[in-house]
Structure formats: structure tokens, C-alpha cells
Amino acid sequence: MAVSVMPAADTLARTLLAARGAEWGDWSVEALQETAGRLGWETRRDEDGRLVIETGIPGLLCRGDPGEHAEGAPCVRLTAPLPVRVDPPPPTPGLQGPVVPGQYAYGGGGGIGAWGTVPYVRDRGRELDAAHTRLGAALTATLGPAPWRGGPAAWLRWRSRRITLRLSRDDANEALVMELFPTRAGEAFERRGFERAESLAGLPYIWCVSRPDMSLAELFLPFGPDPRDWADFCDALPRVLSSLVVDMPLVGWVEPVLLVLGDVAEPAHTAEIRVGQDRLELGNMPGNGRQVWLRPGAEHAVEAAESILEAFAHWGIDGVRRLRTRAWTSGGYVDLPGIGVRPEGTHPDDA
Numbered sequence: 001m002a003v004s005v006m007p008a009a010d011t012l013a014r015t016l017l018a019a020r021g022a023e024w025g026d027w028s029v030e031a032l033q034e035t036a037g038r039l040g041w042e043t044r045r046d047e048d049g050r051l052v053i054e055t056g057i058p059g060l061l062c063r064g065d066p067g068e069h070a071e072g073a074p075c076v077r078l079t080a081p082l083p084v085r086v087d088p089p090p091p092t093p094g095l096q097g098p099v100v101p102g103q104y105a106y107g108g109g110g111g112i113g114a115w116g117t118v119p120y121v122r123d124r125g126r127e128l129d130a131a132h133t134r135l136g137a138a139l140t141a142t143l144g145p146a147p148w149r150g151g152p153a154a155w156l157r158w159r160s161r162r163i164t165l166r167l168s169r170d171d172a173n174e175a176l177v178m179e180l181f182p183t184r185a186g187e188a189f190e191r192r193g194f195e196r197a198e199s200l201a202g203l204p205y206i207w208c209v210s211r212p213d214m215s216l217a218e219l220f221l222p223f224g225p226d227p228r229d230w231a232d233f234c235d236a237l238p239r240v241l242s243s244l245v246v247d248m249p250l251v252g253w254v255e256p257v258l259l260v261l262g263d264v265a266e267p268a269h270t271a272e273i274r275v276g277q278d279r280l281e282l283g284n285m286p287g288n289g290r291q292v293w294l295r296p297g298a299e300h301a302v303e304a305a306e307s308i309l310e311a312f313a314h315w316g317i318d319g320v321r322r323l324r325t326r327a328w329t330s331g332g333y334v335d336l337p338g339i340g341v342r343p344e345g346t347h348p349d350d351a
Helices: 009-021 029-038 124-143 183-196 230-250 298-314
Strands: 042-045 051-054 061-065 075-081 148-151 155-159 163-170 175-182 207-210 257-262 270-276 279-285 289-294 324-329 333-335
Touching (some): 009 075, 029 042, 029 051, 029 061, 124 155, 148 230, 175 183, 230 298, 257 298, 289 298, 324 333
Antiparallel strands (some): 061 075, 075 175, 148 207, 207 333, 279 289
């Protein structure tokens, strides 16, 4: 079994569960510092004046964004990056070099904690996938399955009325990101993000699945803004399908998502899409009937989106106003705000 190069999942889970169960007060600077102290953590200010929380776990960064300084909702954000190779410093004459070639440091070269020898990471994406899966499983063992999941960034949320714990990936920085924030404030900020988005590329998230759960009874699930134009929709479709293909297995949603997209007033002019269980399928394609990709990746999702757009061109569909969707999944609900197409029966034209 490969040795993880990140903090152990059970260590991260214990830390997150302790923070989730703590009382963070009004999420001000003083409240964050006081709660961190009760958890046995230390706080300090960095060179930019931001609140840094030292949890004592090597390889784990933690920052606090208090209510009076946060750009959005207040939160405590923990980041576990993959270690990066750092060239050892040149030896000092007369002193024995403390760094062994081949060692790694955590973070962006600054080295959190001591240097240490860790396994060489040949496939950093796969290691990040494995770390995400291990931590998700460790949290699920205590909190139960995450009732709300989505993409991009393969996020999972354990939501209560008081506090929300969100786990996601940061592919650009090769890190896991864990956030704790007050539920109402965080979701209000997210809702404003949907309202203010200038295009489908600027949404807080582009798809989500949720299970029937009392904690989700008051949840706002948006349709997303209408696309600016046909080009906005054409850019959004491969983005949403790619995220479904790549992120659904990472968030542990095993039931297929089924989507009918097209001119639902003309059943012959609709594309049938099935994502899940290591398959991507298209149905009702002109000339091809059905297309199937096994163990699909993002590139196959892009190919599928191109086939759908070609089908729309064949049917003379070149505007979003004619499009509607029907989407469903077993054991839960699915929402796809990222494509900007309203579910059948919800558009003003359907009244």
C-alpha cells in the first residue's frame, strides 16, 4: 500500500470534527482567537495582517477570515497541500549539511514543520484523488454520507443550521481545502454569487446532487442565470459534463445522473445523457443513435458535448430560449445551474 505524502486522513478528520463541534461565537477576530485557544491552537498575524492559526499538524495550513475582514462569509480555512520538492540549500563550509538530497518540504517551499523523507509522487493528481477519498471516508464514518455534493472542485458539504463543513480540491495548487463557516452567512454569500454572475463561467458551483434530509429543507438551490448568448451556453456544456464525469466518482455519488436536454416540446429533438458508474452515454443522436464511452475522462465529456451541439445544429436549435432540461438521479435530487437551462415547467414561457 502506498504511503500518503499528506497528513493522515484520521488526523485531519479529528481536527475538523473538533473544530466543527466548537462554538465560534460571532466569528470576529476575538472569537476566532478565543475558540482556537480552547482547541489548543495558537494564533498569530502574518505579514499581510491576516489571522494564521497554528494547529500543530505538519503539512496543514490554517487561516481565519473573521467577519469584519472577510471578503465573503467568515470562515476558518484549512489547506493540506501535496509536498513539493525543494532543492536543498548549499552546504555551509565547516558545517554538516542538515538536508538530505531527495527530501521534501510541505507547501510552496517554505517548509511547514521539519524536512522529511517522503515517497516520490509520480502522479500528483492521483495522489490528490486518493487523499480526497480517504478524508471523505473518514468524515463519513462519523458524520454519515454528505447530503450535499457537487462540482467543480469535487466538494462535499456536511450542513447543519449552525455550521457547515465543506471539503473540496484545489487542483491549481494541488491541495485539499477544508472550510468551516456559519451556514446562513455562507449560503447568503453564495446566493449573491449566483445573482451577480455575469456569465455561466462565474457561478459558485455548476452542478450538485443532494439527498432528502431535514437539514436541507431550507436550502436554496438555484437555476443559475440565463446564458448571455448561445456562445456562453456552448462554453458551459462541456464544462458541466466534464465536471460530472471527473468529480462524481470523487464525491462518492455512485448512482447515474440522467439528463434530457433539448426542445422538450419536440421529443425527437432532445439529447439523452447518462453519466455514472464508469460510463458516459449519449442517446437520440442523429445518425449515431447511441454513443458510449467506458471509463470516461474529461476529454470524452468534451467530445460528447460537441456531439450534442452538432445535434442541436442538425435540429435547427441555435438559441437557449427553446431549451429545457429534465434531470434526475436515484435516491436524491440533481441540479445543473451551470448549463443555464431551466428545468421543464419552470421557465416563464412555460406558464
